[in-house]
Amino acid sequence: MAVSAKNPYLQNVRDLVRAPGEMRERDVEILSPEKLGEGLAWVPEGQSIDLHLKFESLHEGILVSGEVDSVADAQCARCLRDLELPVQVEFQELFAYPSDEPFDYQVQGDHVDLEPVVRDAVVLSLPFQPECAGGCEELELGPGITLVLADDEQPPVLDARWAGLARFREDDPTTEER
């Protein structure tokens, strides 16, 4: 497997290799080399990802525990408004020394490549159906109101029978953005 010097997920574990009992902690901030996730929530390319990492040397390999912190862009599945969602997820994975036994992840020389581990942890943590925190604004109008989202140039179409209710929302001091 090719080891790219440009891969920010590549972590040096030279002083831990074949040294069971040794442990290191390391905080790393990387910029995501690619978009993570598809659908309605994703971490965009170039987004900052904070990694708090713990490396433990075991007899069979290096155990890597990590806390991942980032921010995802998303679109509300109900009202299509743009959202930002905090991404906080943990992982733990054993990177085994090369051997005859098949392992998902292996120590590569004196490095471990955290890219697939972090990517999977982040992608699995993203919601399939992101929604506005505290409910979509349109839905705060009340039950039984149908709101149709139109093109950007046109105002939303509100059922005329309920139009009078809209001003209560505007007058309501408890109504806040998001």
Ligand SMILES: [Zn+2]
């Ligand atoms: Zn919404």
